[in-house]
Amino acid sequence: MTTPPPVPLDPLYALDDAILEQRIQVAKAQLGESCVILGHHYQREEVYRFADLTGDSLKLARLASQRPQARYIVFCGVHFMAEVADILSGPDQIAILPDLAAGCSMADMADLPGVSAAWRDLGRILDMERTVTPITYVNSTADLKAFCGDHGGTVCTSSNAVRILQWAFEQREKVLFFPDQHLGRNSAVGLGIPLERIVVYHPDAGPLGGLSADQVRNARVILWEGFCSVHQMFQPAHVDLFRQRVPGVRIVVHPECSLEVCQKADVLGSTEQIQAAVRAAPPGSRFAIGTELNLVNRLQKEQPDKEIHFLCPTICMCSTMFRIDLQHLCWTLENLVAGHVVNPIQVPAREAASARVALERMLAVV
Ligand code: SF4
Numbered sequence: 001m002t003t004p005p006p007v008p009l010d011p012l013y014a015l016d017d018a019i020l021e022q023r024i025q026v027a028k029a030q031l032g033e034s035c036v037i038l039g040h041h042y043q044r045e046e047v048y049r050f051a052d053l054t055g056d057s058l059k060l061a062r063l064a065s066q067r068p069q070a071r072y073i074v075f076c077g078v079h080f081m082a083e084v085a086d087i088l089s090g091p092d093q094i095a096i097l098p099d100l101a102a103g104c105s106m107a108d109m110a111d112l113p114g115v116s117a118a119w120r121d122l123g124r125i126l127d128m129e130r131t132v133t134p135i136t137y138v139n140s141t142a143d144l145k146a147f148c149g150d151h152g153g154t155v156c157t158s159s160n161a162v163r164i165l166q167w168a169f170e171q172r173e174k175v176l177f178f179p180d181q182h183l184g185r186n187s188a189v190g191l192g193i194p195l196e197r198i199v200v201y202h203p204d205a206g207p208l209g210g211l212s213a214d215q216v217r218n219a220r221v222i223l224w225e226g227f228c229s230v231h232q233m234f235q236p237a238h239v240d241l242f243r244q245r246v247p248g249v250r251i252v253v254h255p256e257c258s259l260e261v262c263q264k265a266d267v268l269g270s271t272e273q274i275q276a277a278v279r280a281a282p283p284g285s286r287f288a289i290g291t292e293l294n295l296v297n298r299l300q301k302e303q304p305d306k307e308i309h310f311l312c313p314t315i316c317m318c319s320t321m322f323r324i325d326l327q328h329l330c331w332t333l334e335n336l337v338a339g340h341v342v343n344p345i346q347v348p349a350r351e352a353a354s355a356r357v358a359l360e361r362m363l364a365v366v
Contacts, residue, residue: 004338012327017046020326024050027333035336036070037329038063038085040077041271042292042321047076047329056271057081058138058157061088064095072096072336075345076324078104082345083142087352087359095345096336098328102320104139106256109226110179112143114203119151119176122201122222125213126174132222133168134176136358137161137183139228142347144178146354154361158255159270161187165221167365174219176201179226186255186262188221200225231256233316234290239264242288242309251311252277253290261290271295278303293317 012020028035028050038060039051048054053063057077061084064073073095075082079102086095119128126132134153136144145155152171156164165187168175177184181200188198197220201209208216209225216222234257242249252267252274262268267277271291278287283305289296290311300308335342347355 003340006340006342007331007334007338009327009331012330015327017326020330021046024326024330024333027330027337030337031072031333033067033069035072035074035333036064036067037074038076038081040075040081040321041275041295041298042318043076043324044294044322045298046326047324048294048298050329051076056157056159057084059272061085064093065089068093072341074098074329074332074336076329078102078107078318078320079345080104080107080139080141083347083355084138084145084359086345086347087142087145087355094341096332096341097343097345098332099323099325100343102323104320106137106179106226106228107139107141110136110140110144110203110224112141112147115144115147115178115224118201118203118209118224119147121208122176122216125208125216131172132174132176133172134178135164135168135184136178137180140179142355143351145358146351149354149357149359149361153358154365155358156183156187156362157270158183159273160362160366161255162190163366164362165191169220174222176222176224178224180228180256181223181225182227182231182258182262183255184221184223185259186257186268189259190268193220197221198223228256230292230316230318231290232258233312233314234258234261235312236260236264238290238311238313239288241313242311246286246288246307246309249286249288249309250277250281251288251290253311257290265290275299278306278308281306292321294321 036052039048039054065088073085082095082097134148136148138157199219200223202225251265253265286307288309288311296310
């Protein structure tokens with residue numbers, strides 16, 4: 001039997017959403033248990049609706065690895081998430097990202113050459129392997145996870161960052177944290193580390209990332225200068241505004257927001273923790289939430305007996321996550337039905353092995 005030709009993407013943009021939805025349903029039914037669709041909380045609603053499993057990036061990758069019957073893991077999220085799915089899944093499973101342009105601007109702010117150069121640079125005055133634990137946020141490329149695996153470090157997520165920092169300090173006296181300075185700072189402050197012992201390494205600022213030798217020696221946590229373009233939109237003034245306008249409002253924010261915003265909030269948590277806080281509240285509760293818009297909109301629909309606001313006067317969405325649309329999902333599934341794997345994400349074996357060491361260290365802690 002000959003394999004049907006690949007399904008082209010462009011003609012799908014001429015179709016109505018209703019037709020695309022119908023075609024996705026048909027392809028999904030044909031693939032059955034051989035395919036699992038994962039949907040991140042920040043994914044647009046029309047795509048999220050087709051997910052078999054939903055959650056934050058790490059929860060999804062773990063869930064997918066528990067579905068060995070699924071040969072194809074279609075990750076409706078961004079690139080680093082599909083990489084983690086590939087690293088944690090079985091050898092016969094294939095992780096797929098429907099649109100390869102769905103990256104993460106924060107993950108792009110730190111790369112292996114840059115972090116390796118900083119490690120050598122700081123090594124001029126610190127004994128790095130003995131005194132510094134590298135920690136990468138899960139929102140990072142696989143080679144940086146591998147770097148952490150190779151240098152006694154680990155990975156963290158927004159839900160376990162404080163506990164992982166604690167673990168790191170049980171190993172060595174200092175931490176190099178990348179790429180998100182805000183998650184690193186919020187977590188370190190949460191552990192009681194004074195701000196003067198938390199410094200930022202600016203990779204483009206010359207020797208020691210613009211820090212003095214004394215600052216580096218005195219630091220407990222050295223942060224990479226990265227941030228999330230979505231969460232940096234939330235400002236302390238937005239918190240003040242909602243407190244004035246909405247009596248009794250509870251402010252709930254993600255730790256990728258700045259320290260100033262987080263310190264004004266009532267609840268600080270990962271996407272899973274934000275959802276849990278809202279769901280557990282009694283009817284009539286009022287919230288202003290500082291995280292990606294799709295998640296907030298979904299909570300509004302799901303919890304109509306609560307008043308839920310988006311903590312920013314402007315729209316801030318994850319534009320890269322938004323690239324996964326009905327057309328790309330339909331194209332991916334129909335090609336699988338036709339016997340063609342589009343956009344497989346495969347981390348090179350040596351890199352995957354070291355990254356798995358870093359991830360398994362994290363999973364052993366929390
Ligand atoms: S919301 Fe921010 S950190 Fe999350 S995927 Fe988008 S750009 Fe990356």
